[in-house]
Amino acid sequence: MEDLNGRQDLRHTILTKASADPGKDRRPREETAMAASVELKKIVKAYGDLEVVHGVDLTIDPGEFVVFVGPSGCGKSTLLRMIAGLEPITGGELLIEGERMNEVPAAKRGIAMVFQSYALYPHMSVYQNLAFGLETARVPKAEIKQKVEKAAQILRIEPLLQRKPKQLSGGQRQRVAIGRAITREPRIFLFDEPLSNLDAELRVQMRVEIAKLHNDLGNTMIYVTHDQVEAMTMADKIVVLSAGNIEQAGAPLELYNKPANLFVAGFIGSPKMNFFKSSLEAADGRGAKLAVAGGSLALSRPVAAKAGDALTFGVRPEHIGIADGSGVPFAEVKVDLVENLGGQTLLYTTAPDGTGLTIVLEGQREIALGSAVIAHVDPAKCHVFDGEGRAV
Amino acid sequence: MTARSMETGVSATGRAVAKTGVWARIWQQDGPGYLFLLPWLIGFFGLTVGPMITSLYLSFTNFDLLTTPDWVGAANYTRMFTNDPKFAAAMRVTFFFVIFSVPLKLAFALAVAMLLNRGLKGLPLYRAVFYLPSLLGGSVAIAILWRQLFAGDGLVNQFLANFGIIGPSWISNPNYSLWTLIILSVWQFGSPMIIFLAGLRQIPQDMYEAASLDGASKWRQFWKITLPLLTPVVFFNAIVQTIDAFKSFTPAFVISGGTGQPINSTLFYTLYLYQEAFGFFRMGYASALAWFLLLMIAAFTAFSFLTSKYWVHYDD
Numbered sequence: 001m002e003d004l005n006g007r008q009d010l011r012h013t014i015l016t017k018a019s020a021d022p023g024k025d026r027r028p029r030e031e032t033a034m035a036a037s038v039e040l041k042k043i044v045k046a047y048g049d050l051e052v053v054h055g056v057d058l059t060i061d062p063g064e065f066v067v068f069v070g071p072s073g074c075g076k077s078t079l080l081r082m083i084a085g086l087e088p089i090t091g092g093e094l095l096i097e098g099e100r101m102n103e104v105p106a107a108k109r110g111i112a113m114v115f116q117s118y119a120l121y122p123h124m125s126v127y128q129n130l131a132f133g134l135e136t137a138r139v140p141k142a143e144i145k146q147k148v149e150k151a152a153q154i155l156r157i158e159p160l161l162q163r164k165p166k167q168l169s170g171g172q173r174q175r176v177a178i179g180r181a182i183t184r185e186p187r188i189f190l191f192d193e194p195l196s197n198l199d200a201e202l203r204v205q206m207r208v209e210i211a212k213l214h215n216d217l218g219n220t221m222i223y224v225t226h227d228q229v230e231a232m233t234m235a236d237k238i239v240v241l242s243a244g245n246i247e248q249a250g251a252p253l254e255l256y257n258k259p260a261n262l263f264v265a266g267f268i269g270s271p272k273m274n275f276f277k278s279s280l281e282a283a284d285g286r287g288a289k290l291a292v293a294g295g296s297l298a299l300s301r302p303v304a305a306k307a308g309d310a311l312t313f314g315v316r317p318e319h320i321g322i323a324d325g326s327g328v329p330f331a332e333v334k335v336d337l338v339e340n341l342g343g344q345t346l347l348y349t350t351a352p353d354g355t356g357l358t359i360v361l362e363g364q365r366e367i368a369l370g371s372a373v374i375a376h377v378d379p380a381k382c383h384v385f386d387g388e389g390r391a392v
Numbered sequence: 393m394t395a396r397s398m399e400t401g402v403s404a405t406g407r408a409v410a411k412t413g414v415w416a417r418i419w420q421q422d423g424p425g426y427l428f429l430l431p432w433l434i435g436f437f438g439l440t441v442g443p444m445i446t447s448l449y450l451s452f453t454n455f456d457l458l459t460t461p462d463w464v465g466a467a468n469y470t471r472m473f474t475n476d477p478k479f480a481a482a483m484r485v486t487f488f489f490v491i492f493s494v495p496l497k498l499a500f501a502l503a504v505a506m507l508l509n510r511g512l513k514g515l516p517l518y519r520a521v522f523y524l525p526s527l528l529g530g531s532v533a534i535a536i537l538w539r540q541l542f543a544g545d546g547l548v549n550q551f552l553a554n555f556g557i558i559g560p561s562w563i564s565n566p567n568y569s570l571w572t573l574i575i576l577s578v579w580q581f582g583s584p585m586i587i588f589l590a591g592l593r594q595i596p597q598d599m600y601e602a603a604s605l606d607g608a609s610k611w612r613q614f615w616k617i618t619l620p621l622l623t624p625v626v627f628f629n630a631i632v633q634t635i636d637a638f639k640s641f642t643p644a645f646v647i648s649g650g651t652g653q654p655i656n657s658t659l660f661y662t663l664y665l666y667q668e669a670f671g672f673f674r675m676g677y678a679s680a681l682a683w684f685l686l687l688m689i690a691a692f693t694a695f696s697f698l699t700s701k702y703w704v705h706y707d708d
Contacts, residue, residue, distance in 0.1 A: 086601050107607030119598035122621040123705035132616070133606035166707065225592070 019295065034111065035062035035220045036097045036187035038083065044091030044243075045078050053078055053244045055092065060222065060237070065214050066105065068224045069231040069243035070267070076224045077192055078203035079241070083222065084190050112181035113190040114262050116197065118173045120165040126152075126176050127161040133184045151182040153211075154216070171202045178213070191223040195230065200255040207233060228268055233254070240264050262312060262389035271317045271358045273383070278313035280305045290384065294352035299379045304392040311392070317346070318358040320375050327376035333357050335371050340364055349373070397436050420655040445555075451679035461676060468680035479681070481656040482664035488570060489660065490637040498629055501581040505588035517584065526582030535576070535646030539563060542572045563647055566657035573658060576643050584629040591625030592618070623704045631696055641666065661685055 038044050045053035054300045055074045060066050068076035081087040082132070083094060085106030094101045101109055112133075118288040120129050130148040139147075155175040165173055173242035174194060181189055191210070193201045214221050225231055231238045232252045238247040247267075248260040259265035265273045278292040280303060288303035289296055292313045305311060321327055347359040347367065357375060367373065386392045426433075451468055453461035473481050508518055528534045541547045544561030552559045562568045571581065594620065603613045619626075641662040652659025652667070665685070669678035 083604065084601075086604070106601075106605050111605070113602070113605055115598045115602060117596060117598050119596065121599060121602075121617065121620075122707045123623075132603070132608075136603075136607045136612060180602075391643040 018068070026387055034185060034187055035061045035218055037095075038220065038222070039095040039098075039235075040083075040092065041080075041095070042092035043079070043082060043089060043094065045075070045082060045087065046090045051090075051244065053082075056244075056246055056248060058239060058246065060220060062220055063218050065211075065221045065223065065234060065236045066217035066239060067231040067237070068222065068239050068241055069226065069228055070247075071226060074241040075244040076114075076241045080113075080192055080222060080224045082191055083188075084111055085109050085160075085195065086113075089342075105288060108360070110187035112184045112186035112188075113182050113189055113192065113193045114174075114177045116193040117164070118177040119199075120173060120176055120180075121175040122165050125162050125164055126157065126168070126179075129165070129176055130161075130179050130183050147183045147185070148179075151179040154182060154213070155179045170198050171206060171294040174198065174206055175209075178210070181219070182213075187220065188260055189219050189221040191221065193224055193226070195225070196227075203230075210234065210294070229270065232268070232280045236269075239268055241319070242267075258391070259383065260391055261313070265314050265383055265391075269316055270362065273314045273316050274320075274357050276353070276355050276356075278311045280307050280309045282307055288384075293355065293357075295331055295350075296375070297379065297382070299329060299382060299384070301380070303384050305384075310387050312385040312389070314385065315377050316381070317358040320357070320359045320377055322359065322361065322373045322375060324376070327378040330375045330377040331357075332372050333359075333375050335367055335369055336371060338365075338367050338369065347373075349375070351375075409568070417478070425489075444469045447679040447682060450676050451683050453676040455675040456673045456678075457668045457675055458673070464656055464676065467682070468677045471677065472680060472684065475614045477665060478656065478659065482652075482659045482661045485570060485652075485657065485659050486638065486661040489574060489577070489640065490634060491572045494630065494633045494637050496574065497582055497633060500578050501584035502588050502622075502626075504581065505592055506614075519589070520536055522585055523582035526580045532642060533647055535643045537587050538572070538576050538643065539647050564654055566654045569648070569654060569657045573640075573643050573647065577637065577640065579667045584633060587625055587629055588622070591622050620705050621707075624706055627700055629706045634692060634696075635689055638685065638692075691708065 017169060038056040038058075040056050043053060043056040044051060046389055055073075059115045068079060071074050077229055078087060082089050085101070085104065086294050089102050093381075096109060096111075121132065124132065130151055131144045134147060148161070149158070152161055155178060157172065157175050157179060158167060160172060160176070165176065168176065174197075177194070191282075194210075194230065195206050198206060207230060210221075214234075219242050223230075223234060235252055237249060238252050238255050240247040240255065248255055248264045255264055255268045259268060259273075262275070266275070278290045281289040281291050281296060283289070283303050283305065285302055288299045288305075290299065290303075290311065297313075302312075317328075319327075320330070331351045334349050335347055335349050337348040339346040339348075342364065343362070345361045345363065345365040345367070347361065349357045349359060351357050359375060384392050450461060452463060452465060454464050454467075455461035504522055508515060508522075512518060525534075539546075542562035543549075544564070546562075549559035550564065560568060562572045598619070599617050600613055603617055608616065614621070639662060640660055644658045644660040644663050646657040648654075648663075650663070650667070650671075652663050652705050661681070662685070665681040668674045668681060
């Protein structure tokens with residue numbers, strides 16, 4: 001449960017840091033005048049005859065940290081670029097603080113964007129990069145200096161101000177790119193996969209820093225990523241996109257615990273949820289009995305389907321146990337591969353019906369390859385989807 | 393044979409064998425490579441290095457093609473700077489040409505490259521069409537055509553007559569003749585344009601998007617992003633085009649009929665050099681002129697490289 005633990009760790013880090021420094025306590029979001037609401041109404045994007053975003057509706061509250069997540073080509077970056085004003089909106093309406101923005105130029109929307117490539121001007125020093133937007137807006141030099149120094153202080157890049165981007169490491173460049181956004185004091189921050197060029201360790205570090213920045217500044221932030229761990233750990237609200245549609249939007253744990261459909265169930269969580277072909281044997285208003293993995297499983301909740309309907313049964317690897325008392329017996333499975341990660345052990349097994357089943361066990365386990373184990377599941381943590389992939 | 397002579401004989405043979413061995417080894421290792429290089433080596437030493445060294449020697453003589461050259465020391469070089477008004481005129485014309493034609497050509501090439509960089513349909517066709525003058529521009533045929541266009545009764549004046557403007561004879565008027573050649577040079581913008589176009593394609597779109605979010609107008613984006621990021625290409629183009637302009641010969645020769653007239657207004661340095669060499673057969677003096685031109689170009693190039701660190705921005 002790396003994602004969940006990661007999120008808890010992150011929040012813990014932020015709150016610990018905030019309380020350790022009384023001057024920098026989390027600012028209540030209501031006090032932040034800079035935050036703005038964003039509303040997407042039936043937003044459509046088409047390139048000629050090819051429609052890539054199909055009527056997206058979404059409301060983002062002031063100060064909210066929203067993450068757009070989805071596989072490559074799902075339209076998340078396109079959606080972000082439409083909000084930024086870098087792509088024209090083909091149909092629908094974009095409102096910021098209730099004002100229609102479709103025709104408003106990018107520079108006048110009160111937003112700042114951090115690009116995946118950082119997009120730092122290579123011929124300018126860090127100071128000049130941070131000051132560029134303010135100079136363009138003809139802000140007085142003294143004020144520019146003050147704002148640049150403040151941003152540099154927030155991001156701890158004061159010693160780098162006279163350097164050129166090529167003299168910086170990846171993480172430092174990323175900080176400068178964020179600093180450039182901060183100096184503009186935008187109402188909304190947009191991040192387009194900002195951490196994908198960093199190595200794993202730096203990515204975790206920057207993830208924490210961006211989350212901390214959000215807590216310190218309180219601005220509305222919209223963040224695009226294809227990394228669901230980033231989404232789970234940073235977001236107030238995750239928007240899962242697929243093929244130009246919103247599959248589900250909600251709080252990270254809501255998406256984890258109650259995925260609306262097969263796509264979200266498979267996308268959120270790592271390792272991904274196990275799926276089995278199933279059918280409904282019997283159901284009443286209080287419970288249901290499913291035929292699954294060559295056996296049958298009783299659920300103590302109603303399932304909105306008729307007996308005989310073809311269904312998909314889903315259970316997360318971390319919700320399966322192999323010991324008595326870890327749930328009800330589900331199936332006897334054959335162990336194909338064991339991965340010992342130290343804190344967890346991953347078992348890759350095969351169920352009697354030939355379906356692969358991944359199991360995550362806490363701690364270190366000695367399990368022989370080829371051995372048979374009884375997989376147990378907690379019926380309350382199992383998911384059922386109808387023939388169209390909707391959760392039932 | 394005494395033991396001593398035998399010893400000497402053996403040792404000499406041994407050295408010969410060793411020597412043959414070294415050459416054989418070199419031949420085995422590198423021989424085929426040098427064999428393939430031979431045509432180029434013959435050309436390089438026979439047609440470039442040899443004539444250059446000869447001309448350097450001749451520049452210190454009074455060689456006239458017919459008699460043996462006599463060593464005159466630095467007399468040719470002294471004459472250039474102290475006793476040759478035509479040299480001064482040629483310098484004036486050449487510098488005027490370089491100073492105006494190169495920036496104008498580069499500016500025009502960059503402007504067209506930026507137009508073509510806007511994702512036009514049929515870009516390869518436009519690129520070829522705009523590049524064509526560069527292929528043709530230096531040719532005698534185009535220079536003759538240019539002479540017809542800008543003559544007193546040429547097409548340009550016929551066109552101007554439609555608006556009631558009586559144009560001068562652009563070529564025979566000393567006020568305009570050099571400008572006609574400058575325009576001809578600018579018209580050959582294709583080569584730097586292609587290089588600018590390649591340079592523009594290298595600038596990441598993200599930079600412009602970041603700048604537009606910062607509220608930078610197109611004009612500011614050009615001055616603050618496009619131009620600085622294009623400076624390596626500008627630098628390259630400026631050097632190549634300046635060297636080309638210093639060496640420019642054919643258009644001036646054809647348009648002025650090889651005279652550099654009117655009133656020496658088209659007397660390019662190379663044209664004057666040609667006149668001295670093949671008009672008056674003062675090969676020694678012409679060689680001195682050629683070497684001075686080489687030194688000027690070398691000095692300009694060295695100066696450009698030395699100053700480049702202040703204005704050329706390399707990404708890495």
